[in-house]
Amino acid sequence: GARFPLEMAQDADVGSNSLLTYHLSRNPSFSLALKESLEGSKQPELVLERALDREKQSSFDLVLTAVDGGDPARSGTVQVLINVTDLNDNPPVFSENVYESRVAENLPEGSLVLRVRATDADAGTNGRVSYSFGNVHGTISALFTVDSNSGEVRTAGPLDFEEKNKYNDNAPEITVLSLSSPVPEDAPSGTVVALLKVRDRDSDENGQVSCELSGEAPLSIVASPGGSYKVVTASALDREQACEHRVTVMARDRGRPALWSSAELVLEVSDVNDNAPVFEEAAYSAYVAENNAAGALVLRVQARDADAGANGRVSY
Structure with a gap:
């Protein structure tokens, strides 16, 4: 326009x-x-x-x-x-998703480990790429440097093979394999509502992960072999009390300092016809004149049902 x-x-x-x-x-x-x-x-x-x-x-x-x-x-x-002039509307893209390199522990300081390369489709300064390490532990940044212009990663200090397992530079990764939502409110305790897979790329204690749930919800998390977890109902659900539950899965490794990640689960509760209609009054009474015409209004009664949809529709 x-x-x-x-x-x-x-x-x-x-x-x-x-x-x-x-x-x-x-x-x-x-x-x-x-x-x-x-x-x-x-x-x-x-x-x-x-x-x-x-x-x-x-x-x-x-x-x-x-x-x-x-x-x-x-x-x-x-x-x-x-x-057409350029706008900075494209992020840099690395040529590889993961860069891997094997180095000897006796490499001298300043030795080339690998070279990373990223390109940006924008023009001029918008397309100029510089390199730096992200949020990594200080132990890692003390051992390696990256050239901001060339992308060359070099050693910054002596490497020790026996110490390598102490580098805790990967946070746990949470994958939601399945989520059963909505769950009927009459589901028995122990019903599986979600399956999770948690892994940590680090080794030894740095790769050992524990998970817990945070949030007020009648749910619990159960560990299974191989880094799998089940989220199950811990008690009866009541849609009339809460039609939705939000919980956060927290995964934390045993590194020092520990790294963690989280994922939110939203569980909807579907209705079951578990509530009877309730009249607004315990008893109704009316006085009617004996000469009232047929069809005259005597009184009106009203009942409510806490269920939803057709389950909560009242007929008299």
Whole structure:
């Protein structure tokens, strides 16, 4: 919808032989609009029809044609060259998902371990990539450095094979394999509502993980062999008390300092017809005159049902 004024054409003729209209070469990204002034002149405007993506097409070459009203009509053309400027709308992308390297423990300080490479589809400074370590433990940053320009990772201190298992640089990873939601409110205690897989890429104590639930919900977590966990109901559910439960799974390793991660589970509780209708009054009484006509209102009773949907619909 953005508009960009274009230069107006000049026609030395007058009357019907003067400038009549404009045409633009066909392009799905742009159209032409004519803005008429009080004096009757027509200002051509370029109208943007859809969002541009410089990384897909950085320039457009259009032709604007001015046509007069003579017979035969005469026309003139001008080239309209559009350059699309860059926005920083693309993140850097590494050439590999994971970089691995094996090094000897007797490597001298400053030895090359590996070289990482990332590219950015943006242009100029928006596409310039610099490298640095993220949130890693100080032990790791004391052993390795990364060159901000080249991406070269080098040793910064002596390596010790016997100490390598002490590097706790990976937080536990939680994967929700399945989530049974909604769960009927009459589900028995111990019903499995979620299956989780938790793993830590570190070794020994740094890779040993414990899980717990935080949040007020009648649920508990049970460990299974191989890093699997079950979330089960710990007591009866009552939809009329809580139709939804939110709990956070916390996974923490045994490193020093410990690293942790979390995942939220949202469990909806579906309705079961477990509530009888309840009248608003324990007893109703009314006085009726003996000469009342048939169909006269005597009284109105009302009952409510705490269940939902059809289970909570009351008939008399």
